[in-house]
Amino acid sequence: MHTPSSPARMLARRSFFRVAGAGAAASALVLAGCGKDDPEPTVAGTPTLTLGSFVTTTSSDPNITVLNYAYLLEQIEAAFYDKVVATPPADLQPGELAYLTDLRDHELIHREYLKYALGTSAYDNSLSAPLVFNFSTFTLTTRTGVWTAARQLEEIGVAAYNGAAKYLTSAEHLNALGKIVSVEARHAALAREVLQPGSFADNVGTTGLDDAKTPAQIVALIQPFVPVVISTANLPTT
Amino acid sequence: MYLLKLLAELATTDTTPLEQSAPRRAALESLGRFSAKTLAAALPLGLAALPTQAGTTTILDSLTLALQLERLQEAFYARALAAPAGFFPADATIRASIVTMQRHQQQHITLLTDAITNSGGTAPARPNYDFTGSRNGTQPAFFASVFSNFDDFLRLAQLLEDAGVRAYKGQVEALISNDFILQTALQMHSTEARHAARIRIIRQKRAAVVKPWPSPADASITVAGKTDIVYSGENALEQSVPGYRPVPFRLLPIGSGANILTQGVPEAFDELLNTAQASTLLGLFTY
Numbered sequence: 001m002h003t004p005s006s007p008a009r010m011l012a013r014r015s016f017f018r019v020a021g022a023g024a025a026a027s028a029l030v031l032a033g034c035g036k037d038d039p040e041p042t043v044a045g046t047p048t049l050t051l052g053s054f055v056t057t058t059s060s061d062p063n064i065t066v067l068n069y070a071y072l073l074e075q076i077e078a079a080f081y082d083k084v085v086a087t088p089p090a091d092l093q094p095g096e097l098a099y100l101t102d103l104r105d106h107e108l109i110h111r112e113y114l115k116y117a118l119g120t121s122a123y124d125n126s127l128s129a130p131l132v133f134n135f136s137t138f139t140l141t142t143r144t145g146v147w148t149a150a151r152q153l154e155e156i157g158v159a160a161y162n163g164a165a166k167y168l169t170s171a172e173h174l175n176a177l178g179k180i181v182s183v184e185a186r187h188a189a190l191a192r193e194v195l196q197p198g199s200f201a202d203n204v205g206t207t208g209l210d211d212a213k214t215p216a217q218i219v220a221l222i223q224p225f226v227p228v229v230i231s232t233a234n235l236p237t238t
Numbered sequence: 239m240y241l242l243k244l245l246a247e248l249a250t251t252d253t254t255p256l257e258q259s260a261p262r263r264a265a266l267e268s269l270g271r272f273s274a275k276t277l278a279a280a281l282p283l284g285l286a287a288l289p290t291q292a293g294t295t296t297i298l299d300s301l302t303l304a305l306q307l308e309r310l311q312e313a314f315y316a317r318a319l320a321a322p323a324g325f326f327p328a329d330a331t332i333r334a335s336i337v338t339m340q341r342h343q344q345q346h347i348t349l350l351t352d353a354i355t356n357s358g359g360t361a362p363a364r365p366n367y368d369f370t371g372s373r374n375g376t377q378p379a380f381f382a383s384v385f386s387n388f389d390d391f392l393r394l395a396q397l398l399e400d401a402g403v404r405a406y407k408g409q410v411e412a413l414i415s416n417d418f419i420l421q422t423a424l425q426m427h428s429t430e431a432r433h434a435a436r437i438r439i440i441r442q443k444r445a446a447v448v449k450p451w452p453s454p455a456d457a458s459i460t461v462a463g464k465t466d467i468v469y470s471g472e473n474a475l476e477q478s479v480p481g482y483r484p485v486p487f488r489l490l491p492i493g494s495g496a497n498i499l500t501q502g503v504p505e506a507f508d509e510l511l512n513t514a515q516a517s518t519l520l521g522l523f524t525y
Binding site for chain 1 (some may be wrong): 430
């Protein structure tokens with residue numbers, strides 16, 4: 001295993017981002033933490049978002065990769081609630097729009113917190129335009145459709161954080177994600193309760209544990225919302 | 239990977255001298271994995287003198303604290319469920335939810351006890367509980383009607399569930415070197431957050447001013463000098479990123495709602511309770 005010097009790695013990553021940015025319009029988008037020293041962005045065909053290796057030690061900081069992963073998830077949630085609050089379904093019950101607005105605000109705050117924490121390492125810094133997420137699989141014209149979608153997205157968030165936090169090596173980042181994931185779990189419980197009182201923890205298993213999913217499992221769930229193909233090639237499997 | 243984590247930890251910790259009892263060290267080693275402290279203990283003398291993990295909380299300490307909190311909650315619900323007919327309201331989903339929460343806590347107790355004993359540790363003896371706060375009649379009660387007034391019961395349930403969420407959060411840093419235990423603790427942690435949200439929603443439907451998550455807009459339910467520790471620092475207006483750099487929320491594109499900075503930001507982050515705070519809370523209801 002070769003270990004380039006620190007400046008060399010910095011340079012590699014910086015130039016890599018530039019390449020990714022320049023090619024973004026036509027091709028490759030890459031989530032930070034690329035595992036290869038000489039990445040070769042695809043230049044044609046389907047645009048691809050490559051989630052970097054979480055555990056590569058030579059050129060990738062697992063904290064950056066996990067934070068970018070969380071950032072992508074929070075972007076999706078924020079975009080969803082933004083859309084719902086902008087054009088809410090007509091049959092919302094009293095108090096529900098206020099709840100959806102709170103959820104929107106929390107997710108915007110989470111998104112911007114993570115983007116700030118990532119700084120120059122945020123994966124979308126070099127994109128020419130922000131990703132536009134696709135929620136066409138949801139029914140957003142009814143309160144049931146909206147809360148069903150919210151439940152699905154919040155459950156994805158909880159399971160994703162629970163499953164990826166162990167890849168962090170920074171205690172400060174771990175503490176920050178801990179502060180966020182319990183709020184997501186509260187959101188998930190709310191969405192469940194709106195749909196069916198008493199169902200706040202119906203997904204909790206027989207050992208009392210909430211869901212935890214691997215990044216590969218989560219990617220399969222969020223792919224329908226993301227306008228580019230997410231590559232799982234560099235995701236951890238254990 | 240573990241080694242790298244540990245080296246990263248060692249590099250960022252203070253110079254607190256290594257102090258750890260032999261039985262505890264043996265117990266940790268038999269977890270089959272290791273903490274920064276046990277690594278330091280296993281290294282040659284010169285290296286062992288290197289900085290060790292900040293504070294003195296070990297994985298075993300964290301599991302034991304979690305066990306004590308889960309036992310407290312489980313006992314609380316067991317007593318409520320044994321209260322005379324009529325204590326629970328007519329809406330059957332409410333009692334069913336408390337049954338579910340108690341079952342989760344029993345499951346957590348099993349998990350935590352197994353983890354402690356399988357690692358060679360010893361689960362502490364189960365204490366006595368007094369949920370009125372009178373410590374078995376030796377001091378004035380501050381929750382005298384907890385098993386006769388359902389809203390009082392819900393207030394204490396909310397306090398204990400929110401505190402449980404915060405207490406788990408306060409321990410994750412001590413678990414960072416053990417992937418399996420860290421993930422399991424986080425899975426219990428978010429289960430507790432669901433409980434807290436459910437209790438809060440039940441209270442909200444009973445006309446309490448409260449949201450599913452702690453909010454500066456919540457009506458206070460704490461008793462000064464007693465349970466106010468549960469929400470101590472919870473309404474923090476600031477968050478930081480590594481290096482203790484404060485996040486300038488007012489400069490970020492988080493919207494322009496009137497209360498976004500004073501209500502949205504505190505709501506978006508649950509804060510942690512440290513070990514001493516969690517132990518203080520335990521002490522209010524045990525004797």
